[in-house]
Amino acid sequence: MRRRRKIKFVSRPSPAEHIEALKKYVGEAFNAELDLLVEVGKLRETCFDNICLIYQGVNELPRAVFSGELVGIVIEGHVAPSPQLYTKLFQRYGCRSCVVAADKGVKAFLYGNDLLLESVAEIYPPVDSYVAVLDSYDYSVIGVAKWDESSKVFKNVFDLGVYLRKLG
Amino acid sequence: MRDRGLDVADIYRDIYIEAGDKARRLASKYGYLPYMVQRYIYMLGYDGAVKLLEAFEKPLNPVVRVNTLLIDSEKLKSRLESLGFRLEEIPWARDAFRVVSKPEYPTIGSTHEYLKGYYYVHRDASALAPVLLLLQDYKGDVLDACAAPGGKATFASQLVYPHGIVYANDISLPRLRPLIGHYARMKLSNNVVTWADARILPKVWTRRFSRVILDVPCSSEGTIMNDPSRKTKTTLKDLSILVKREIELLDAGLEMLSPGGILAYITCSIAPEENEYVVSRVLESRDDADVIEPPLKLFDWSYGFTSFHKLVFDERVRNCVRIWPHVHGMFGFTFCLLTKTRS
Numbered sequence: 205m206r207r208r209r210k211i212k213f214v215s216r217p218s219p220a221e222h223i224e225a226l227k228k229y230v231g232e233a234f235n236a237e238l239d240l241l242v243e244v245g246k247l248r249e250t251c252f253d254n255i256c257l258i259y260q261g262v263n264e265l266p267r268a269v270f271s272g273e274l275v276g277i278v279i280e281g282h283v284a285p286s287p288q289l290y291t292k293l294f295q296r297y298g299c300r301s302c303v304v305a306a307d308k309g310v311k312a313f314l315y316g317n318d319l320l321l322e323s324v325a326e327i328y329p330p331v332d333s334y335v336a337v338l339d340s341y342d343y344s345v346i347g348v349a350k351w352d353e354s355s356k357v358f359k360n361v362f363d364l365g366v367y368l369r370k371l372g
Numbered sequence: 373m374r375d376r377g378l379d380v381a382d383i384y385r386d387i388y389i390e391a392g393d394k395a396r397r398l399a400s401k402y403g404y405l406p407y408m409v410q411r412y413i414y415m416l417g418y419d420g421a422v423k424l425l426e427a428f429e430k431p432l433n434p435v436v437r438v439n440t441l442l443i444d445s446e447k448l449k450s451r452l453e454s455l456g457f458r459l460e461e462i463p464w465a466r467d468a469f470r471v472v473s474k475p476e477y478p479t480i481g482s483t484h485e486y487l488k489g490y491y492y493v494h495r496d497a498s499a500l501a502p503v504l505l506l507l508q509d510y511k512g513d514v515l516d517a518c519a520a521p522g523g524k525a526t527f528a529s530q531l532v533y534p535h536g537i538v539y540a541n542d543i544s545l546p547r548l549r550p551l552i553g554h555y556a557r558m559k560l561s562n563n564v565v566t567w568a569d570a571r572i573l574p575k576v577w578t579r580r581f582s583r584v585i586l587d588v589p590c591s592s593e594g595t596i597m598n599d600p601s602r603k604t605k606t607t608l609k610d611l612s613i614l615v616k617r618e619i620e621l622l623d624a625g626l627e628m629l630s631p632g633g634i635l636a637y638i639t640c641s642i643a644p645e646e647n648e649y650v651v652s653r654v655l656e657s658r659d660d661a662d663v664i665e666p667p668l669k670l671f672d673w674s675y676g677f678t679s680f681h682k683l684v685f686d687e688r689v690r691n692c693v694r695i696w697p698h699v700h701g702m703f704g705f706t707f708c709l710l711t712k713t714r715s
Binding site (some may be wrong): 252311322344367372 | 443481482486487488489537539541545546550552553554555556557559564565566567568576577
């Protein structure tokens with residue numbers, strides 16, 4: 205008999221350490237304040253098993269578990285900006301803290317693999333923390349990576365395929 | 373909300389049907405529960421029932437609905453065609469294409485374009501029709517009361533963007549996961565996703581809506597071509613339980629509707645018990661609801677039954693829309709647009 209697997213579910217205001225991590229990254233990489241882009245006091249997060257989605261609540265409604273735009277993702281110990289937040293940052297502060305992946309790199313990255321240095325077409329510093337990974341085809345954000353000095357690759361932190369792989 | 377004291381046993385008595393010899397023979401040939409086929413014969417006649425059963429033997433290809441907030445339809449079409457997909461336009465639904473043929477790899481639900489949120493994959497086109505009709509010339513907030521996995525909710529979000537917000541609710545946590553995933557993937561920000569039994573919404577929310585989508589959990593009898601397990605899944609007893617819940621959901625949906633608003637009651641079922649019967653039972657108990665004609669005719673659909681077997685329905689359910697697999701080449705699908713005449 206097939207047993208139904210229990211989903212670990214949490215819905216709560218974003219913990220202070222997650223908000224601080226996002227603020228710190230936006231401050232260091234873009235010299236900007238997160239508060240200018242989102243209403244930090246309204247940030248909430250919903251977690252399914254080992255992925256948490258940080259979002260900005262648009263209003264208070266009983267039983268709301270998600271609303272508006274995705275602001276950040278908490279996955280395997282990482283707290284990273286969402287593609288939507290990166291897009292806002294780029295519009296406001298220009299292309300920083302990102303790498304542009306060539307076609308081969310995009311294919312591998314979107315299926316959960318790391319981004320090899322030879323698959324990177326352009327680099328926009330700083331790249332010492334999280335970087336947005338952009339598709340060279342249309343310069344859209346396809347995920348987030350982190351440079352790993354020992355293996356010389358941009359380690360996949362999150363890619364758009366996660367929605368399919370983790371959320372179904 | 374009305375306390376109607378619904379009883380499954382009463383519903384069972386109402387919808388009980390005995391299969392005759394012809395129905396039993398057809399049921400045995402095609403692998404159905406006999407009562408189901410007897411209903412097809414009552415609705416369509418013997419020849420029509422055979423045509424329906426034959427249509428149910430042919431699986432339908434999925435339909436791609438373009439997220440026009442991120443990409444132009446023609447551009448997406450050419451990108452998917454360059455991957456080896458062949459797409460055919462849906463004449464009545466702009467920005468939607470049926471996948472006519474596909475390459476060995478990738479699947480339509482795993483292309484980069486899909487991951488980037490450029491489109492949603494519907495199992496069929498039928499689901500687009502009630503949303504198009506409900507939101508015709510409308511740009512306000514919408515409640516989708518049974519929203520997971522999110523096909524209609526994300527479509528509604530596209531249609532009312534940027535003026536309206538779609539409140540996408542569902543009772544099932546495992547199904548909320550993909551619903552949120554689709555919103556995040558498609559970058560549609562005009563949403564509020566909630567987790568609740570739609571039947572309790574009138575008690576826990578004070579706000580009401582001018583448009584409500586109510587695609588109720590049903591027998592899915594119209595999707596047998598893609599899920600043959602449905603040929604034997606729903607006994608008459610199971611159907612009675614579903615019908616009871618459908619009546620309760622429709623009643624709650626009407627409670628969530630503002631006066632003058634419109635609700636789309638939707639099932640992917642051809643069962644009159646789940647459609648005309650449900651709507652008639654609710655109309656019978658309320659004096660503030662009416663069934664309206666769709667504002668335009670998207671294609672040459674069929675209309676609701678005013679009687680079936682020993683049941684006589686409210687005349688107004690004639691305005692309901694029926695989509696038949698053997699006539700329209702889509703899932704068997706039924707929807708009714710109801711309006712609330714006063715508070």
